Structures are given as structure tokens and as C-alpha cells.
Amino acid sequence: MSFTPPPYPHDRLREVRSLPGEHGLELLDLSIGTPVDPLPEKFRQLSFDLANGYPTSIGSNRLRSAAIGWMSRRLGVELSLEEVAACVGSKEFVASTPWYLHLRQPERDVVLYPEVSYPTYAMGAILSGLKYFPVAIEDGKLQIESVPKDLLERTLLVWTNSPSNPTGEIYSIENVLQVAKAYDFVVVSDECYVEYTWSSPRCSALSEGTDRLLAVHSLSKRSNFAGGRVGFYAGDRELVHYLSEVRKHAGLMIPGPFQELGARLLDDDEHVEEEAKRYRGRLERLIEIFSILGYEPKMPDGGFYLWFDSKDQADGFEIAASIAKRTGIIVSPGEFYSSSHANFVRVAAVASDYALERVLQAL
């Protein structure tokens, strides 16, 4: 059977993106969580040793030590160098890890992920030729106990994501770890939004230990550095060793100067605190905007997205089109994140304060 890649979700919004212009409005694309703020001046003026040798795939000691320092300072988790390795941003890690883990445990062919979630968890399983099943989140927990026993016995890994994209939910994974131990599978906690935790203290799943558990982090959201492709994964020593060896064979490396810049960003919390203030303010502005339009968005517990029920029975693309025609704002339809939330929308708080003010004034 041959494989045809499905259309990329955000490419499907092409027609919706043309609507603001047709209606004489300025386009404000809030459908993708891509940063809008530049890196602070102090990081833009750096000169680097542009070494022309290959960088290490596992990441320089400098980058991994900076990651360890950051996890200790901000998340209260103590790790050693052998428990941390670099990835090229986190998306490639999410998309490729199921395949690498399947090579290690070929008898396991099931990937589980939160029912409302970042689409790459399912896509990573698809690209690996594995089976994949969404699991609901209720009462602050992934309902892993509701997964049939025969599936748990075949489970290779489960993804968790707290704070969640798109829902902003923060949840504990204690129950997931218990089930993972009982059925011997891997848990990967995607924590790329952890610096933007609004309703409770910041928390990493690694505070529960590292057995069978990995956390994945990225500077794309934390430091608004999506263009740098700097991320890391950390936790279970044996898994980190295995994955870093496989990834070395695959030639996955962060360019050397970006490893150094990533380390400097991880050493600094000031720019993150400033960014968190900006995101919080923008979320509040967007809540005002969408409330004026008649929706009922709420401040998320974490992350920088609004995720709300449009209460409209129309198709998600029609809802996005209607919002685009009224405001110029492009949102993502709920179906990008869950087949059962077609009339929800996700709005990323990635517009400048000035642009949001203009929309508010126009409304």
C-alpha cells in the first residue's frame, strides 16, 4: 500500500486567508503558534565561533548542561548529563520517536495520545506505520484506564502534553505512569509550553521520576526561537541513550552556533518572564475581542491559545471564514486537533499588542 501525505492542516486554510483582503480588512493570522516577538537585543548581537566541523547529535555538553540548569531552576528537577540529549526542535522528535521505539520493541504497535491534541502525535504514528488511538482527558487526567487491556498490552508509547495545545489544560500523569509500569510502555511528556503556566506553579512530569518517562522541551515557545530549531529530551537514562544513538545514525543535529545560542537562552529567564507577561496580556485582549463577537472564551490554565466552543453547528472552516470576514483574524478549526471538536476554534496569541488593539477599536 502506498502512502500519500494528507494536506498539511494549515495549508487547508489558504482560502480563508484570502477573505480579510476581500472584505477590506487587515489579515491577522493567529492560526499557527509561531512567535512574533524578536529575540531580545542581547541575544541578537552575539558573535559565534562558526566551527565548520560536524556538531554532536546528542548536543554539546554546554547545551545539555544549560538544559539541566534550566530544569533545576524553573522546574525543580535534578538531572545528570546522561539523562539529557538534544533534538532539532521538538516536532521532528514527536514525528520520529514512535518509529525508533518500535525498532526497539517490534512487538508493540500502538501509540496513544490525548483526544484533543497537537496533530503530530497521530502523524508520528502514521509515518511509522503504527496504530494510534486518542484517549480522553477528564477530571484533570488522561483516562488511560479506559483503554482496553488488549491495546495496553500492545502499547509502545503514550504522549501527554501539559500545558496542552490547544486546550491549555494542565494535568497530572501519575495514573499514566502507573499503567505504563504495569504494561511496560514508554510515556513522553511534551512540555514545550511549561513556561506559560498561568493557574498553578510550573511543573514537569519528571518530578514523578524518570523510569520509562521522557520529557521533551523546545526553545520555540519558551524563548520565541522557533527559527533556531533547538530542543531537548530528558529523563529515563536508558531511553535517552538508545534514542541518542539511533538519532546519531540518522544524522539529526542542531547546528553548532545554534546549540551555543540555545544554551545562552536557557541560561536566561528574564526574556521569558517578559514574554510571559506579553502572552498573558494578549490572551486577555483576545478574550475581549471574542467576547464582543458573542463567544465565551476563558483564560487557559497554560499555553498561549484560546480554545473555545463556537456553539455553531457549521463546518469548522465556515466558522473560521465567518470570523475572518468579521475581524481579519484567521483561527484554526477544531478538527485540526480532534475529530469530536469540529465546532471549536483555536486562536494563538501571536499578534502584536498594536494589532490586537486595532481589531478591538474596529469592533
Ligand SMILES: Cc1ncc(COP(=O)(O)O)c(C=O)c1O
Ligand atoms: C504541543 C507541541 N509540541 C511540539 C511542537 C513543536 O514545536 P517545535 O518543533 O518548534 O519545537 C508544537 C508546536 O506548535 C506544539 O504545539
